[in-house]
Amino acid sequence: MALTLYAHPLSSYCQKVLIALYEQDVPFEFKLLSPEKPENEIEFATLWPLKLMPILVDGKRVLRESSIIIEYLDLNYATGSRLIPEEAKSALDVRFFDRVFDNFVMTPQQKVVFDYLRPAGTKGAYGVTQARDRLDAAYAWLESTLPDGWAVGEQFSLADCAASPAVFYASKTQPFRGRFPRLEAYLARLEARPTIARVREEGRPYWKFFPFAD
Numbered sequence: 001m002a003l004t005l006y007a008h009p010l011s012s013y014c015q016k017v018l019i020a021l022y023e024q025d026v027p028f029e030f031k032l033l034s035p036e037k038p039e040n041e042i043e044f045a046t047l048w049p050l051k052l053m054p055i056l057v058d059g060k061r062v063l064r065e066s067s068i069i070i071e072y073l074d075l076n077y078a079t080g081s082r083l084i085p086e087e088a089k090s091a092l093d094v095r096f097f098d099r100v101f102d103n104f105v106m107t108p109q110q111k112v113v114f115d116y117l118r119p120a121g122t123k124g125a126y127g128v129t130q131a132r133d134r135l136d137a138a139y140a141w142l143e144s145t146l147p148d149g150w151a152v153g154e155q156f157s158l159a160d161c162a163a164s165p166a167v168f169y170a171s172k173t174q175p176f177r178g179r180f181p182r183l184e185a186y187l188a189r190l191e192a193r194p195t196i197a198r199v200r201e202e203g204r205p206y207w208k209f210f211p212f213a214d
C-alpha cells in the first residue's frame with residue numbers, strides 16, 4: 001500500500017483528511033497515534049518534529065498540514081470529482097472557506113477545549129471569552145453566507161471536509177442550536193453524507209475523551 005496516514009480518529013484535522021480519503025476512495029494504511037502504539041509515535045515525531053497530526057506519507061514524500069494533504073490527494077489520487085475545482089476562481093473560493101473553517105471555527109473551538117483541559121490555576125478566562133466571541137462572530141457570518149447546498153457551489157469540496165469536524169466540534173463547545181438555523185441545516189447535511197458518517201462512527205469509541213461530549 002503506497003499511502004500511510006498517521007492520525008487519531010478523534011482528532012478534528014485527522015477527520016478532515018479521512019473524509020477526503022474516503023471521498024476519493026484512496027486506499028491507505030492507518031497508523032494510530034496513541035500511547036498504546038509507541039512505535040507509531042516515534043516514527044511520527046521523526047517525520048514531523050512539530051508533532052501536529054495528521055501527516056501522510058507517500059513513498060519518500062511526507063505531507064504535513066491537512067489542507068496540503070488534501071490538495072496532494074486531489075492532484076495525485078482523485079478518482080471521482082475533484083475536492084478543489086480545476087477552475088481557478090472557484091478553487092480560490094474553496095480555499096478561502098477552508099481557511100475560514102480552520103482559522104475562525106476550529107482554532108477558537110480548540111482554544112476553549114485546551115483551556116478546559118489545563119490544570120487549575122493556569123486557565124485563562126479572558127482568552128476563552130475571546131474565543132467564544134470569535135466563534136459567535138464566525139457563526140453569524142456563516143449564517144449570512146452559506147448557500148443551501150455545500151459551502152461553495154454545487155460540488156462537495158475541501159471546504160466541506162474542513163467544515164465537517166470544525167462545525168461539529170464547535171456545536172458542542174459553543175452550541176448554536178436555535179440561534180443559527182442555516183448553520184444547523186448545513187451541519188445536518190454534512191452529517192448525512194456517508195463519508196462523514198463513517199468518520200464520525202470511527203471516532204465514536206474515543207468520543208468520551210472530548211470534554212464537551214454529550
Ligand SMILES: N[C@@H](CCC(=O)N[C@@H](CS)C(=O)NCC(=O)O)C(=O)O
Pocket residue numbers: 011012013014051052053054064065066067
Ligand atoms: N494546521 C494543522 C493543525 C493540526 C492540529 O492542530 N492537529 C492537532 C489534532 S486535531 C494536534 O496534533 N494537536 C497536538 C498538539 O497540539 O500538540 C493541520 O491543518 O493539519
